[in-house]
Amino acid sequence: MTATIAPHPPSRPRRRVVTAIGVILLLGGLSVIGYFAWQYIGTNLVAKHKQSEIKKQTKIQWEKGVDGDAIAMLRVKRFGSDYEVPIVKGFDDGALARGVGWDPKSEKPGQVGNFAIAGHRVTHGEPFSKFPKLKKGDLVVIETRRDIFTYRLRNSGTSITVPFTTPWPLWRVPHPDARNDTPTERLITLLTCSELFHTENRSVVIGELVKTYDKKEATTTTNG
Template sequence: MSTAATADVRGAWMRRVGVLLVLAGLVLGGYVAWQLWGTNVVSGRTQRALVEDARRAWAEDGGDRASGSLDTDHGTVSAIVHIPRFGADHAVPLLEGTGDDVLTAGLGRFTDGAAPGGRGNFALAGHRVTHGEPLRDMPDLRPGDEVVVETRSWTYTYVLDTGGADLTVPFTGTWVLDPEPSNPVGSVGPRPGEDHLLTLTTCAELFHTDDRLVAFGHLVSRERTEP
């Protein structure tokens, strides 16, 4: 094969490789865009729908308040969580469990922990980026901020004892989910003597998940929800 022919073949392969690299870049860029924006649109719509569905079901079943949970295609909704620091209209459905399907639809409750308003550690998880980002502004939380948990029968108000950026733990730091969490390496932890605790957990970094931000609070009041 002549030198010119060899150069032509080499050039053709280089063009093909270049096209493949461009296509790969477009696919990767599309995936990143979907994760960062597309999932927020879809999950935001789902979360708003679940909040509306829960409130509608609670109102229609007001005469029978024995069970406050609502089974949906996305999981079991047990409450609606409001964090006023995130805005007056902040309302996110709380679902049972912390699997991927649950966390795309709202906040998830660690089911080994306490139920809303219950004795023990009422521990919640949520995304900080993608899938609706219910805890994106976690670092903005301050001690004294309220977390209001609305169920069919009761509205529980918790007050934070630590800020949203005060404690970072590795994903293996499961002590934060204990019934009585005790920090083995520092002083940041729940307020001593409280037995109705709240724990919020989310990713510490926006684009990888090696560590978790954790905030602790305690129950300060509960009010009966009107039928």
Template sequence: MVLNRRRGNQAAAPQRARRRRPWSWWLGLAMVLGGLGVLGWAAWQFWGTNWVSQRTHQRIVTEVERQWEADPQALEAVRVPEGEVQALIRIPRFGDDYLVPVLEGTSDGVLASGFGHFTGSAAPGKKGNYALAGHRVTHGEPLRQMPDLRVGDEVIVETRGATYTYRLISGGKDLEVTFRDTWVVDELPTNPESGGVQPEQRKGQRLLTLTTCAELFHTDNRLIAFAELVDTEKRG
């Protein structure tokens, strides 16, 4: 009986060994799961964030228009959970239903909710440079079609008190700079490269600058478009 039990144990051991997964199987499983994770992350970045941000745009626009109508004489910005909103942007080149809020600052949270206004740059319609940043891809991508902009296209800035129409004086792909080229948001942008794209070098202008990523995927370069104020229409 003792001999039989020993043989049984010896026969069971190889069977248990055969049931163990080789390390390569686990490595392959980890790679598959990792690949699915990467695909899921990419899907969220390129589709999920757009879905969320576009609905955020709509909610903010609705709230801003409601408050403007309720109190057209108020001076303060409209406060929403994402920040302060002073303006809404229309770009006819991008379609009749294009309407994106402008929030103060250029943090990640702000840019996920609309355009960001460079703090310290001019207010809408005022002398100086009304400088704006927007995503070209993900998070609502308000400037995905930036290269389609042409000289003469309009950027319409709606505020509680007035509607300002700016006209582009450079196209959406006429100027590409690095993220270190902060001169583009100066009060009077002056290109350090002789003969480079820049607004007319005349003080006291009322300018608008659009900035976004130069490529659809990661890049440190930026596309820049300049515009000048051509019309102001009081609201109400």
């Protein structure tokens, strides 16, 4: 009869190493989960609260006859009947966390040239989460303290995709062949990431001004 030799239990140092590795992996996994939870849930909660406060404060300031924390309010029926997001100055991360950002190098709402704005599709309030649903002919409404501007889109939310390094969407005439052209139209350009997660491209939608409503004079004019 052959005797069975029991395996030696792991040495104490070896057990400690295995335990330490397990703890490190567990903490690493929790950190990754925490990061994604913050990015895709936490930042949205914080940003939407900020946007709500900016909207509220801006409208109070408008009623007092002064410009607000936001330069305008954005409304897009395609994004929902109750959709309204503040447009704030800047294209930096801080601005995009507070609403839709406006490129201060571009024109102001309603002016001749290119009024360029950008927003997140995911995280930080995700104001452009439904961007791919935009259709040619959709109306985009921009309300400022004094006026309400209505733009009609010339293309859909998925028809133009360019690398982030492509400059022409921010030109005064947003067209690849119009670098030095003098603008004659009143346009709006909306930009966002073309994919939900890591992407090197952005989607571009361009619209033309079709109506201006002067809130003070309560008159409506249609641009021909």
